Amino acid sequence: RALQHPGNVWALHGLHECLVRLGREGEARIVAQQLRLAAALADVPVEASCFCRLDTAPAPGGAGGCCATDR
Template structure:
């Protein structure tokens, strides 16, 4: 059960808006869905985040070992 957030508390997703893992997943999702309007902006943010990493980031989760091909990648 989720704990209620105290009034005025920052949502967890807003604490680290340029999280490399989240940006990688978002860019991958936008690409696979063919949504190109915001893609350049998020690709640039991802490139900036990747430049600060000390390990190669190749997926949206360190434990992810492969990606599904096709349109059902999120299942």
């Protein structure tokens, strides 16, 4: 399934965010290039890897999810 939608801006944003948070800067730079291209072609500005995610700042301690059902 990972190759089902290559160049997907939402997936690339999430991957880039994960790589940065893991400190994998070399891989993050490579993905950042792909992300810039995908973002340039996107029809909406992408600031998070999930459209329903309201907070784009890092969650303290990694708590909470973007699509929590207890809103």
